[in-house]
Amino acid sequence: MAFISATCPDSSFFLEYKDENGLLRKSCMAASHRVVGDTGLSDSGPSSSTHHVPYATVLHGINAPSTSFLHQEGSTFDFGELEEAITRQVRNDEAQAPLFTGRPAATLEMFPSWPMRYHQTPRVGSSKSAGGESTDSGSQMNTTTLASKGDQTQLEPESPMSKIASSSNHHHQQHQALDQNHLQFQQQNQQLQKDMPISDTSRATTVATGATEASKGQSAPKSNHEKRKGAGSTSENKQLDAKTLRRLAQNREAARKSRLRKKAYVQQLESSRIKLTQLEQDLQRARAQGLLMGGCGGGFGNISSAAAIFDMEYARWLEDDHRHMSELRTGLQAHLSDNDLRIVVDGYISHYDEIFQLKGVAAKSDVFHLITGMWASQAERCFLWMGGFRPSDLIKMLTQQLDPITEQQVMGICSLQHSSQQAEEALTQGLDQLHQSLIDTIAGGPVVDGMQQMAVALGKLSNLEGFVRQADNLRQQTLHQLRRILTVRQAARCFLVIGEYYGRLRALSSLWASRPRESMMSDDNSCQTTTDLQMVQPSQNHFPSF
Amino acid sequence: MHYQTESWGSYMATRSSYGDPLDRIERMASENAVVIFSISSCCMCHAIKRLFCGMGVNPTVYELDEDPRGGKDLEGALMRLMGTSNAVPVVFIGGKLIGTMDRVMASHINGTLVPLLKEAGALWL
Numbered sequence: 136m137a138f139i140s141a142t143c144p145d146s147s148f149f150l151e152y153k154d155e156n157g158l159l160r161k162s163c164m165a166a167s168h169r170v171v172g173d174t175g176l177s178d179s180g181p182s183s184s185t186h187h188v189p190y191a192t193v194l195h196g197i198n199a200p201s202t203s204f205l206h207q208e209g210s211t212f213d214f215g216e217l218e219e220a221i222t223r224q225v226r227n228d229e230a231q232a233p234l235f236t237g238r239p240a241a242t243l244e245m246f247p248s249w250p251m252r253y254h255q256t257p258r259v260g261s262s263k264s265a266g267g268e269s270t271d272s273g274s275q276m277n278t279t280t281l282a283s284k285g286d287q288t289q290l291e292p293e294s295p296m297s298k299i300a301s302s303s304n305h306h307h308q309q310h311q312a313l314d315q316n317h318l319q320f321q322q323q324n325q326q327l328q329k330d331m332p333i334s335d336t337s338r339a340t341t342v343a344t345g346a347t348e349a350s351k352g353q354s355a356p357k358s359n360h361e362k363r364k365g366a367g368s369t370s371e372n373k374q375l376d377a378k379t380l381r382r383l384a385q386n387r388e389a390a391r392k393s394r395l396r397k398k399a400y401v402q403q404l405e406s407s408r409i410k411l412t413q414l415e416q417d418l419q420r421a422r423a424q425g426l427l428m429g430g431c432g433g434g435f436g437n438i439s440s441a442a443a444i445f446d447m448e449y450a451r452w453l454e455d456d457h458r459h460m461s462e463l464r465t466g467l468q469a470h471l472s473d474n475d476l477r478i479v480v481d482g483y484i485s486h487y488d489e490i491f492q493l494k495g496v497a498a499k500s501d502v503f504h505l506i507t508g509m510w511a512s513q514a515e516r517c518f519l520w521m522g523g524f525r526p527s528d529l530i531k532m533l534t535q536q537l538d539p540i541t542e543q544q545v546m547g548i549c550s551l552q553h554s555s556q557q558a559e560e561a562l563t564q565g566l567d568q569l570h571q572s573l574i575d576t577i578a579g580g581p582v583v584d585g586m587q588q589m590a591v592a593l594g595k596l597s598n599l600e601g602f603v604r605q606a607d608n609l610r611q612q613t614l615h616q617l618r619r620i621l622t623v624r625q626a627a628r629c630f631l632v633i634g635e636y637y638g639r640l641r642a643l644s645s646l647w648a649s650r651p652r653e654s655m656m657s658d659d660n661s662c663q664t665t666t667d668l669q670m671v672q673p674s675q676n677h678f679p680s681f
Numbered sequence: 682m683h684y685q686t687e688s689w690g691s692y693m694a695t696r697s698s699y700g701d702p703l704d705r706i707e708r709m710a711s712e713n714a715v716v717i718f719s720i721s722s723c724c725m726c727h728a729i730k731r732l733f734c735g736m737g738v739n740p741t742v743y744e745l746d747e748d749p750r751g752g753k754d755l756e757g758a759l760m761r762l763m764g765t766s767n768a769v770p771v772v773f774i775g776g777k778l779i780g781t782m783d784r785v786m787a788s789h790i791n792g793t794l795v796p797l798l799k800e801a802g803a804l805w806l
Contacts, residue, residue: 565728
C-alpha cells in the first residue's frame with residue numbers, strides 16, 4: 136500500500152494512507168481530525184511499532200493484535216519494568232514479530248527527506264481534544280497544562296520509548312527514521328488519549344506522565360531546536376541520548392511517586408478497615424448498654440454495660456500509658472533536671488491512680504469482670520491475682536532491674552517486698568474463707584431455704600468487691616512506696632521498666648492470639664507450625680500482594 | 682489473738698452502764714495494744730486477723746455479733762466513726778484508731794505499721 140503524506144495548512148500535519156483493505160485512512164495530529172482514531176495502530180510500520188510495543192497504555196483499549204507482553208492489568212502497571220521491557224524490546228527489534236501486522240521498513244524510507252523542524256506540536260492540539268474526551272481527571276489536568284503551553288515547536292519526541300529507541304539504535308537507524316517514529320508515536324499517543332477509556336489510575340498516571348513529560352520536553356527542545364537543526368546526525372543522537380536519559384529518569388521518578396501514592400492509599404485503606412472493625416465493636420457495646428443484663432456469660436453481646444465501659448476506659452488508659460512511657464523515655468534520655476523528671480514521674484503515678492479508681496468504679500457494678508480478667512490480655516491474665524497484678528511479683532521483677540541502689544534503698548525494697556507478701560497472704564486467706572463460706576451456703580441447707588440461701592449467698596458475693604478493692608489498694612500503695620524509696624531518676628527508670636514489662640506481656644498475648652491454629656495438623660506438620668509462628672506478621676497481612 | 686467474749690457478760694448486768702458506745706469503744710481499745718473489732722462471718726475481718734497473726738502480733742478481737750446486747754450499738758457507732766457502710770474490721774493500736782483494712786494495708790506497705798506496733802508493745806523484734 137502506498138502512503139501519502141500531506142501537510143495541513145494550519146501547521147499540523149496528517150498522513151494519508153491506504154490500509155490493507157484499500158480504505159483511505161488518515162493519521163492526523165490536528166484536534167479536529169477525529170479520524171485519528173481510525174488509524175489502527177496495527178497499520179503502523181514494524182520499526183515504529185517496536186518502539187511503541189511496550190507502551191501498553193498506548194495499546195490498551197485499541198484493537199491491537201494481542202501480544203501477551205503488552206497486555207497489562209492496569210493496577211499492577213510498573214513503569215520501571217516497562218522501561219526495561221522497552222530497552223529489551225528495542226534491542227531485539229529485528230527479531231521481533233511485533234504487535235502490528237508487519238510492514239517492512241518501507242516506512243523508514245517513507246519520508247527520507249523529512250526535516251525535523253516539521254515535527255510540530257500537534258500534541259497540544261490533540262491534547263485539547265483528549266482533555267475533552269478523557270474521563271480521567273489526571274490526564275485532564277495534564278491537558279490543561281499542555282494547553283497552557285500553547286503551540287510550541289516540539290522538536291524532541293515526547294516518548295521515552297523513542298528516546299530509548301534512538302539511544303540504542305542509533306548505530307543502525309537513520310535519524311530520519313527516528314523522526315518518523317517519533318512522529319508516529321506522537322500520533323498514536325494522542326489517539327490513545329482521545330479514544331482510550333482511561334479508567335485505571337496508574338495507566339492514566341502513566342499517560343499523564345508521558346504527557347507531562349511531553350510538555351516538559353516542549354520547553355526544553357525549544358532551546359535545542361536551533362542547535363539540533365544545524366547539528367549533524369551524531370550530535371543529534373548524542374543530544375537525544377541525553378534527553379532520553381533525562382526523560383527516563385523523569386519517568387522513573389514519576390513511576391516511583393505513583394507507587395508511593397498507591398502504597399499510601401493502601402495504608403489508608405487498611406487503617407480505615409481497622410477503624411471500621413473498632414467502630415463495629417463499639418456499636419455492639421453501645422447496643423449492649425441499652426439492653427438489660429438478661430443473661431450472663433456467653434457471647435460478646437452479653438457483656439455488661441459496666442464491663443464494656445471499663446473496657447473502653449482501659450483501652451484509653453493503655454494509650455495514655457504509651458504516651459507516658461515515651462515521656463519517661465525521652466525524659467531519661469534527654470537528661471532532664473530532677474524537677475522536670477519528677478513532674479513526669481508523678482504524672483505516671485497519677486496515671487496509675489486513675490486506673491485504680493476506674494477499677495473501683497467497675498468493681499461496684501461488675502466485680503466478676505475484673506476478677507476473671509477479661510479486660511486484660513491473655514498473658515497478663517495468667518498472672519492475675521484478685522483482678523490485677525501481684526505486687527510482690529512486680530517487686531521481684533524490679534529488684535533485678537534496679538541499679539545502682541544504696542544500702543538503705545535495698546533495705547527499703549526488701550521490706551516493701553516482705554510487707555506486700557504478707558498483705559497478699561492475708562487477703563488471699565480472707566478470700567479463701569469467702570470461697571469456703573459461699574460453698575457452704577450454696578451447697579448446704581435444705582431445699583426449702585432456696586430463696587434465703589440465695590439471699591445469703593448474694594450477700595457473701597458482695598464481699599468480693601471489697602477484696603478486689605483491697606487488692607487494688609495494695610497495688611497502689613506499693614507503687615507509691617516505690618516512688619518514695621527511689622530517687623527521681625531511679626523511679627523514672629523503674630516505672631519505665633514496669634511499663635515495658637506489661638507492654639511485652641501484652642505483645643506476647645497478641646502474638647499468641649494470632650498464632651496459626653493448626654491444632655488438627657499431624658505430627659509431621661507440627662514443626663511447620665513452629666516456623667509459622669515466626670512468620671506471624673505476614674500471616675496477619677491481609678494484602679499480601681502489597 | 683484472744684477473743685473478748687467473756688467480758689460481754691460483765692456488761693450484761695448493768696445495761697445502763699453500757700454508756701455511750703463510743704466511750705465503750707474507746708475504753709476497750711485502750712485496754713490492749715492491738716484491738717480489732719470484727720464480725721465472725723466477715724471475711725475481710727478474717728483477712729485482717731491473718732495479717733496481724735502473720736506478723737507475729739497477738740491482737741485482741743471483739744466479735745460484735747457475739748455480743749447479744751451491745752453489739753448492734755457498737756456496730757452503729759463504728760459505722761458512724763468510720764463513715765463507711767462496713768463497720769468492721771476496725772483496728773486500734775495503742776488505744777489510737779488506725780482505721781479499716783484500707784488504712785492498715787497502706788500503713789503496712791509504707792512501713793509505718795511496724796513501728797506503731799513496736800511502740801505499742803505488740804512486737805518485740
